[in-house]
Amino acid sequence: MDLTKGTEKEKRDRSKKMILWFGMVSLLMGFAGWTSAYIVSSSREDWVSSLALPTSFYISTVIIITSSITYILAKKAVKEGNDKMGATWLLVTLALGIAFILMQFNGFSQMVARGYYFTGPTSTIKLSYVFLIAMVHIVHVVAGLISLLVVLYNQYKGKYTKDEYLGISLGATFWHFLDLLWVYLLLFMTFVK
Secondary structure: OOOOOOOHHHHHHHHHHHHHHHHHHHHHHHHHHHHHHHHHHOOOOOOOOOOOOOHHHHHHHHHHHHHHHHHHHHHHHHHOOOHHHHHHHHHHHHHHHHHHHHHHHHHHHHHHHOOOOOOOOOOOHHHHHHHHHHHHHHHHHHHHHHHHHHHHHHHHOOOOOOOOOHHHHHHHHHHHHHHHHHHHHHHHHHHOO
16 A cells, blocks of 8 residues: 555544554553563462452453544444534543442552552562553553643644544554453463462
8 A cells, every 4th residue: 555645634644643553652652561471470489379359450451442432433423423422421431430440440559558569678570560561551541641631632623523533443453452451461461460
């Protein structure tokens, strides 16, 4: 495919999609590095294999999966020309994204209540990785929430139509990426002992 062909708008839209994909691949590489370091560190003598993740992490997983569904419903509503329903689903997605972050911090509180800390004398290398991986993911979810706020603003301004909805598509792609990334990370931390 010749990326130089097409109208200026088509070329601009393609470049926005490519930038998003390059960004997501670079994030994926960062998390691949941390999970690889996790695996390498698991051979250490001081590695704790009996760490149970907090239940809030599993609850937050259901929340973020649900938020991906609501983002799909928002995009579908916009594509069908139902702007009000699209905005409603985007607001629900925003609320679920905030709930995800709150549940993550609740999970950190559960770990601290068990005596597990990010650093210090009662910490272990595995705990530090769990805290680090979850915190870095939260930072990216905050970025996803910011992009969602931009999408919501544009939705209220009437920028998206059933024929022009690139912004909502890009936002949804990033949000689904964050969702799948968290599911992978949770499964990784649950099953890689």
